[in-house]
Amino acid sequence: MELYADRGFDQTTVAEIAERAGLAERTFFRHFADKREVLFSGAAELQDLLVTTVAEAPSSATPIEVITRAVVVAGEVLQVRRDFARQRHAVIAANPELQERELIKLATLASAMAAALRQRGVKEQSAALAAEVGVAAFKIGFERWIKDSDAGDLPRDIRESLDELRAVANGQ
Amino acid sequence: MELYADRGFDQTTVAEIAERAGLAERTFFRHFADKREVLFSGAAELQDLLVTTVAEAPSSATPIEVITRAVVVAGEVLQVRRDFARQRHAVIAANPELQERELIKLATLASAMAAALRQRGVKEQSAALAAEVGVAAFKIGFERWIKDSDAGDLPRDIRESLDELRAVANGQ
DNA sequence: TATCTGATGTCACTTGCTGACATAACCTGC
DNA sequence: GCAGGTTATGTCAGCAAGTGACATCAGATA
Secondary structure, X not given: XXXXXXXXXXXXXXXXXXXXXXXXXXXXXXXXXXXXXXXXXXXXXXXXXXXXXXHHOOOOOOHHHHHHHHHHHHHHHHHOOHHHHHHHXXXXXXXXXHHHHHHHHHHHHHHHHHHHHHHOOOOHHHHHHHHHHHHHHHHHHHHHHHHOOOOOOHHHHHHHHHHHHHHHHOXX | OHHHHHHOOOOOOHHHHHHHHOOOHHHHHHHOOOOOHHHHOOHHHHHHHXXXXXXXXXXXXOHXXXXXXXXXXXXXXXXXXXXXXXXXXXXXXXXXXXXXXHHHHHHHHHHHHHHHHHHOOOOHHHHHHHHHHHHXXXXXXXXXXXXXXXXXXXXXXXXXXXXXXXXXXXXX
């Protein structure tokens, strides 16, 4: 992260990262599939959190309620380390390859949530759509939160995005 | 496309592509930014189509109506070459790097549509959300269409996805 | 015809990433 | 404690993607 933030992602070689870490270059690739993955190792935990939250929701809840709960909980967790999230976001925003990776991670989260919904008996299409909607609202709520110069409130921003998404989808 | 479809994306070298095309390897990179981009050169035209459709919609239309029209029109165009779309989809589905590229292209389309909506006076957040919703419905409609063993009807599938998205978002 | 421009070729080079094999650290059972 | 297995790390050679610099060639234009 330090190197990426300082000189930029492209300008940082794996050799430099390895040297800074006191390891051989080869060892880096044993810990991370590629140079980008360093910034996305946290995605697995986030996915667990989302899936667990979906799975544990009361059976009376509708798909969108379940998804809302999940992304809001994720927001609560992310919010804790705002400075880190911000720096990471800046690094990613400066590089298209990293944005690609970010997008596929989000898509993976969506499909994991969709799978968890299907487990609850939600039908295929609805599950996929609810998950996509949740991720879209999360994404836009996250961006608003990161831009906010004050402390901000990520879960609230996510909820508001979802409300506005609903309004927009209903033709308002 | 032939090479990618035959031996797979990873197993195809740029040297081979260049040879098949009767060109030097260097020349390949003057036509395409990288090895993946070959499969996404059509995205620019699609973006033009979407943006134009958004811009030309009657001023009375709501954001979601405008976006719906745009993605349906895009569906009509894509539908014409179903075999090509299918083969391309299969190649992409077999390779994570290509999926990443696909996702960033879709995200680019979404943000282009959002910009076109803002041009119409739609406020920032609503524009972004409407565009995201449109792309999500397009994506899922497209997948249904591509899986369909019959001739299928892409615009219809997209519309149905949007209807179902609305139902889901409203808590059904 | 002379010249200008754009597309292509050639070459050398960096860097990401992988496979194969060697070595060191660390358990685990006895 | 120690023999044997497992896991993390090092070393090295090599492939393929992508880039910069310079040369060349073909067609358009004055």
